[in-house]
Amino acid sequence: QVQLVESGGGTVQPGGSLRLSCRPSGFSLDYYAIAWFRQAPGKERQGISCSSSPDGPTHYEDSVKGRFTISIDNATGVVYLDMSSLQPADPAVYFCATKINRANWCGLRSYEYPDWGQGTQVTVSA
Numbered sequence: 001q002v003q004l005v006e007s008g009g010g011t012v013q014p015g016g017s018l019r020l021s022c023r024p025s026g027f028s029l030d031y032y033a034i035a036w037f038r039q040a041p042g043k044e045r046q047g048i049s050c051s052s053s054p055d056g057p058t059h060y061e062d063s064v065k066g067r068f069t070i071s072i073d074n075a076t077g078v079v080y081l082d083m084s085s086l087q088p089a090d091p092a093v094y095f096c097a098t099k100i101n102r103a104n105w106c107g108l109r110s111y112e113y114p115d116w117g118q119g120t121q122v123t124v125s126a
Helices: none
Strands: 004-006 010-012 018-025 030-039 046-053 069-072 079-083 092-100 119-122
Touching: 010 030, 010 079, 018 030, 018 119, 030 069, 030 079, 046 069, 046 079, 079 092
Parallel strands: 010 119
Antiparallel strands: 004 018, 018 079, 030 046, 030 092, 069 079, 092 119
């Protein structure tokens, strides 16, 4: 059974940084696409970054380019989202999602991913 567990959320001041983690289990880590989404209250779920293993493409939503970095630890499969210069527009519940047995591809549309984690809250507050 595919499972994804996010961690690392919390409260930071504007301009601060956080590292989110997504730990996958229950499937082969040979070929998969992984993405980070976020959803703020009253808003649609938004794809912000994706990548794929091994050595697949990486994409970012425009508002996070240059501030957020996605990476995959190939040994453990843990996926990280390093977020810096956090802004008042960034607070949301952040989710990771995966599509297994898929190589050389990733996307930022939620319907492309069948398996999701439970989310972790990110708050930006002075």
